[in-house]
Amino acid sequence: MTVKQLRAFLAVAQTLSFTQACERLHLSQPALSLAIKGLEDSLGGKLLIRSTRSVQLTPEGESLLPLAKHLLAQWDNTEERLRQRFTLQLGRLSVAAMPSFACNLLPGVLVKFRRQHPKINITVHDVINEDVIDMVRSRQVEIGIAFSPEGAGSLIFTPLFEDQFIAVVPPQSALTQASTLTWETLLQHDFITLQRPSMVRRLLEQELAKQHIELPVAFESHQLSTVGRMVADGLGVSAVPSMCIQQMHQLGARCIPLTAPSITCRVGILTQQELSVAAQALRSVLIEQIKTPFLNA
Structure with a gap:
């Protein structure tokens, strides 16, 4: 069965008229008759009894009618939902x-x-x-x-921007007076960072190792918000990507540009x-x- 054949059958079955069905579907009589014949051939028997004066459904045609309505309704619904997805009117x-x-x-x-x-x-x-x-x-x-x-x-991978690690220090720290900080200065204080296997932690360790600098970790956490709060409360300092500046400020910490070495990462x-x-x-x-x-x- 095809959708075109089912629509042809449904139009004739509902109007009991080939003429009215042709008008509804905008088809010629030969095209409509061919669609009905194709459906009957595919199913193996007559669905309609046609005379010069009337059209009637066979028992098999009667049983197909509600099924055809259901199938076409499902088809139209599926078609509409897909169209809505393609036009961004629906989706997840x-x-x-x-x-x-x-x-x-x-x-x-x-x-x-x-x-x-x-x-x-x-x-x-x-x-x-x-x-x-x-x-x-x-x-x-x-x-x-x-x-x-x-x-x-x-x-x-489509790059969005090149980010740079910045220092995060307590608001009461003397470090807040500096316009920039070096890693040597920052690591003189207790360092707080994310736990492995965090990529932030890995990037820091890899880049500092190139400068023969070891990352001494005093505190570590799985969450950036916890790291920021620890720094804000004076437990130590940290370093995070600059896209976290607003979050660190909201948590009460202060952020300062970090150099020697400058560590960057593509996002x-x-x-x-x-x-x-x-x-x-x-x-x-x-x-x-x-x-x-x-x-x-």
Whole structure:
């Protein structure tokens, strides 16, 4: 059976007239007759009894009528829902983002996206960098926001910006008087950082090791908010990507540019080759919205 054949049958069955069915479907009589014959041939028997004066349903035609109504209603509903997805009037999208981005930059992007496409619902997975990569690779999410991966494989990495690590110090510390800090000065104080396998922790250790500097960790936590609060309460100092400046200030800590060495990291979008229309739209908003580093935020 084809949709065209079912529509032809339903029009004739409801009007009991080939003439009226032709008008309803905008078909010629031969085209309508051919569609009905094709349906009957595919099913193996007569569905309609046609005379010069009337059209009647056979018992098999009577049994097909409610089924045809149901099938065509389902088809039309499916067609409409897909059309709505392609036109961004309906849909759901899953995104994975590392905590530093999810907490600080993603909400602003989602505000703009929601204004443009209010019918697209989004699930955000706030997970560590390594899990973002795994979730995109396994297709649990369509879009991931992460640091540039060492080996992307088949994934596509689209850079958004180059971020730079900044120092985070207690508000009462004398360090707040400095316009910039060196790592040597910062590491004279108790250091607070994220626990492994955090990519932030790994980047710091790798880059400092190149300068023969060891990262002495006094306190560690899984959450950036906990790290910021520990610093704000005077337990020590830390270093985080500059996109976290606003979050650190809200927690009560102070942020200062950090040099010698200056540690940078690329942040971008991870995707598979093919994306849904909704994912393509969000990717465009991300690229448009996230244009510059946030060192001066």
